[in-house]
Amino acid sequence: MREYDTIIIGGGPAGLAAAVEIYNEGVTDILILERDIQLGGILQQCIHNGFGLHEFKEELTGPEYAQRFIDKVEELKIPYKINTMVLDITKEKEIHIMNSEDGYQILKAKTIVLAMGCRERTAGAISLPGTRPVGIITAGTAQYYLNMKGYLVGKKVFILGSGDIGLIMARRMTLEGATVLGVAEILPYSGGLTRNIVQCLHDFDIPLYLSHTVAKVKGKDRVEGLTLMEVDENRKPIKGTEQEFEVDALLLSVGLIPDNELSESADIDIHRRTNGPIVNEKMETNVEGIFACGNVLHVHDLVDFVSAESRRAGRGVVRYLNGEKTLSKGVETVNGQGVSYVVPQKLHVDQIEGKFAEVFLRTTDVYHDAKIVIKLDGKEIKTFKRPHLAPAEMEHLKINKELIDIDYGQLSVEVVEKEAN
Amino acid sequence: MKEWDVVCIVCPKGCRMKVTEENNDMKVSGNQCKRGLTYGVKEVTNPTRVITSTVKVNHPIHRRMPVVTKGAVPKGMMLDVMKEINLIELELPIMVGDMIIGDVLGTGINIVASRTIK
Ligand SMILES: Cc1cc2nc3c(=O)[nH]c(=O)nc-3n(C[C@H](O)[C@H](O)[C@H](O)COP(=O)(O)OP(=O)(O)OC[C@H]3O[C@@H](n4cnc5c(N)ncnc54)[C@H](O)[C@@H]3O)c2cc1C
């Protein structure tokens, strides 16, 4: 069986950036596998602007950002197969694929890059009360219908969950002539970026109901209405706060989960908090030679970080193929107080490129005037001041690698809020 | 003195700014970079927005071409610009950056294709 140097699963921004980096680092026996009709991933339906400020120093729309990478892949003539579904992978790096041209096939690779992205949480995942009529749809699916097919899923719309996709869709549907009656968020703060609250809701006077939820959905065949209620600190609806809305569509924007069914069948360890593979400084999983990057690893809000992370995974692939060996046992990163996760989960100091170890994290709550404290085996080694921290905004830290130059140990990351004085 | 609370939308940091005007002198505070300064003043004097949408294409697989205003149009004209965009139907191929509507409604702003469909 022919063995590829590297096979990349997923042709979104993560897979494309990894492919280009691998090629530029001298490995050209690459194959990208993509199940969709085109390369570009989720960005093809994210037609709004706001992408690429770090990567290209200009503000691009999702498709424009994707196009830059697609053009690069075409220019370098990196091979790819579209309309090709990856059905299964094994830890021996066999990849089972299916498409209408080749039928069912098994491919073999020396290295694999997992770049399958994420999927949306659905009504089932959040146990929405009431009937399940037509017209309850995830915000991303509504976005797909509108931006790829030109089909508006409703005229009187309510949105449950204040994630970015929901906010973006509130504006998009309003511009296409729908009335968006409101956005409900069960938490006391928004799940989306502040700029999206401003330019997608405030611009169109769409109310944001914080600490509210949809308590009931009405309608037999099609959604006809819903009951909105305020919730208490325990997220329980408060009696007497009912408000009725007449709607013909309810969009759900209640979060994204990395899509790791394939990873699990290759015995890749999945982190309980990120729902993505556990990786080291090179984005390599516990299965040697299998790497992960982008939304399959952890959900990103900025595609620029996806591209940077994927290039790192790409360099990891090339270093692996060149036979580089890791010498240290590795420092484990753990989430302390106020931090919901830290990626990567392991850092081998001898393998870190450049001067800094880069880590990404999300906080559990909104914090003001806080600092992020880094401890190595219980001893404080570095703090970062932050005027504002929110779960919706991923934090990126650079830690001088001299500070963590040990064979093994534990690096904890925690948030300390400034004491009131 | 006049005072406005403005959230900068130029980048995802979303700085919470204060814009003040005294004797025709505008001041911005709370911005973390220069772009916030420009945005703050503009937002209270002549607010503008970039518009993105899609237009119909004739193609066996693809149905819509995403488009974007190259530059921002006055905020109050968003719905009028949408009407212009919705009148268009395209023949392919079209390359990213190709002009779809020039000087839309006399704003001086062009609307261009935001991807390539061959
Ligand atoms: C609605 C929305 C709005 C966003 N807005 C912004 C924004 O304003 N600014 C910003 O910077 N970022 C934004 N993002 C984030 C950015 O789009 C993502 O971080 C980025 O697209 C992630 O890239 P990815 O390659 O990891 O995943 P994806 O783009 O999802 O690509 C994964 C690819 O893998 C393919 N795939 C999956 N499983 C298989 C399989 N089994 N076989 C073959 N192929 C498979 C999929 O078809 C897909 O093409 C937004 C994301 C969403 C969803």
Ligand code: SF4
């Ligand atoms: S002021 Fe600068 S840093 Fe702050 S949101 Fe605006 S562009 Fe971003």
